[in-house]
Amino acid sequence: MIGTILRDLQQPEYIHVLINPLPVYGLVGGLIGLFIAICQRSRRATIAALVIVFISGAAAWPVYHYGEQAYDRVLSMADNDGQAWLAEHKERAEKLIWLFYALAILSAIGLIVPIKWPRASLPLAIAVLLVGVICLGSGGYISYAGGRVRHREFRNESPPKALANPVTAETTPAVSPGGSVAPAAAQVTIRDLKYSPETIEIKKGQTIEWANDDLTPHTVTSEAANKFDSGSIDAGASWSHTFSQAGTFPYSCTFHSEMKGTVVVR
Amino acid sequence: MIKSFILTLTAMSLAGGLAQAQTSAAAAPTDPQIAMIAVTADSVDIDAGKLAAEKSSNPKVKSFAQLMVRDHTSVNKKATALAKKLNLTPEESDTSRSLKSDGDKNLEKLRGLSGAEFDKAYVDNEVAYHEAVIKAVNDTLIPNTKNAQLKSLLESAGPIFASHLNHAKEIQASLH
Numbered sequence: 001m002i003g004t005i006l007r008d009l010q011q012p013e014y015i016h017v018l019i020n021p022l023p024v025y026g027l028v029g030g031l032i033g034l035f036i037a038i039c040q041r042s043r044r045a046t047i048a049a050l051v052i053v054f055i056s057g058a059a060a061w062p063v064y065h066y067g068e069q070a071y072d073r074v075l076s077m078a079d080n081d082g083q084a085w086l087a088e089h090k091e092r093a094e095k096l097i098w099l100f101y102a103l104a105i106l107s108a109i110g111l112i113v114p115i116k117w118p119r120a121s122l123p124l125a126i127a128v129l130l131v132g133v134i135c136l137g138s139g140g141y142i143s144y145a146g147g148r149v150r151h152r153e154f155r156n157e158s159p160p161k162a163l164a165n166p167v168t169a170e171t172t173p174a175v176s177p178g179g180s181v182a183p184a185a186a187q188v189t190i191r192d193l194k195y196s197p198e199t200i201e202i203k204k205g206q207t208i209e210w211a212n213d214d215l216t217p218h219t220v221t222s223e224a225a226n227k228f229d230s231g232s233i234d235a236g237a238s239w240s241h242t243f244s245q246a247g248t249f250p251y252s253c254t255f256h257s258e259m260k261g262t263v264v265v266r
Numbered sequence: 267m268i269k270s271f272i273l274t275l276t277a278m279s280l281a282g283g284l285a286q287a288q289t290s291a292a293a294a295p296t297d298p299q300i301a302m303i304a305v306t307a308d309s310v311d312i313d314a315g316k317l318a319a320e321k322s323s324n325p326k327v328k329s330f331a332q333l334m335v336r337d338h339t340s341v342n343k344k345a346t347a348l349a350k351k352l353n354l355t356p357e358e359s360d361t362s363r364s365l366k367s368d369g370d371k372n373l374e375k376l377r378g379l380s381g382a383e384f385d386k387a388y389v390d391n392e393v394a395y396h397e398a399v400i401k402a403v404n405d406t407l408i409p410n411t412k413n414a415q416l417k418s419l420l421e422s423a424g425p426i427f428a429s430h431l432n433h434a435k436e437i438q439a440s441l442h
Contacts, residue, residue: 191422192422192425193425193426193429214422214426215337215340215341215344215419215422215423215426216336216337216340216341216426217336217337217340232336234340235340235343235344255333255336255337256333256429258429258432
């Protein structure tokens with residue numbers, strides 16, 4: 001049980017989903033508290049509410065960070081519409097995340113400045129309340145797309161825009177014996193406990209397909225934690241992955257540690 | 267100590283069973299017999315692997331045992347599919363029979379052990395067994411195989427068994 005929880009905590013998508021209610025629902029609580037504090041003109045209540053708003057705004061940073069880390073992994077698991085929603089989710093977050101940081105800074109100012117200038121307390125609290133409401137709207141807008149990445153039951157409208165180069169979902173029979181379904185830009189063959197070619201170079205946004213032509217299952221697992229992991233690819237099956245970030249990614253087979261390869265994304 | 271000695275003898279006798287296949291020139295195995303030998307050799311190792319995956323509490327031994335079950339099951343699946351495709355009915359021979367009975371004896375011995383003694387006995391046997399299998403595949407099975415696809419399957423199994431042997435040796439060294 002504890003082992004399972006610890007393993008879950010190593011998955012960025014798990015942490016992302018675990019803490020992402022904080023900048024939205026935490027903020028709702030903080031703003032309601034702040035509204036009541038302003039009405040009652042209570043400095044103490046204002047301080048308590050501002051602390052909640054500050055934590056909620058600042059929590060957007062780890063949420064964003066783990067979301068970024070999870071992007072490639074979730075992309076490879078999602079279906080085509082899910083991938084489109086994921087891209088939209090990412091785009092919205094990249095555009096609007098600064099609002100949450102601004103809110104955290106503003107609420108910190110609202111906490112500190114009135115220590116010296118008590119008169120600034122009310123206008124600052126009102127400013128936090130207004131920016132907080134804008135943040136809440138933005139948070140809802142970002143998470144609206146995020147919720148549709150894996151929840152088909154929530155998709156009541158067509159996806160924002162299809163990805164130009166959808167990734168083969170590893171959970172579908174796209175991992176078919178010997179054949180390729182995803183439009184892969186490059187292919188690596190696994191045979192005789194070797195990745196061939198051992199080093200493969202692609203451009204950002206392109207897809208690589210690994211075809212397991214060996215007699216046993218293998219994996220394609222990045223050496224750096226949480227970048228990409230195929231899970232077990234059965235003999236005769238294949239797995240695809242799209243690389244959205246430039247860099248050099250060494251990988252290996254978790255079953256046969258002597259098997260090593262490298263992906264270079266330009 | 268006595269149990270390990272008996273196990274070493276069992277491993278040697280398993281190896282002997284395979285050696286029999288390579289030395290008796292009078293009875294060069296046919297393709298159906300070779301298919302059966304390959305499938306039996308895999309099955310023997312799968313059974314031992316299943317037992318070790320269940321019994322051992324050493325993470326290295328456990329993960330090696332799981333690897334054996336995974337890899338040999340996959341090889342067996344391929345071999346069975348190929349035999350079906352080639353309309354080749356695997357046929358028993360003295361070699362396949364002795365492999366099976368030696369494998370059963372080994373399992374019986376392993377069941378009577380536990381803890382570090384079990385781990386050592388299992389891994390020692392895996393080293394001896396893979397050495398014997400590799401030798402038999404290279405010296406007897408491949409040279410006698412007539413069908414090109416069956417030959418190619420046996421050749422592809424070579425690097426896998428070699429990898430298993432290295433892995434088993436590494437664990438063996440860590441247990442001593």
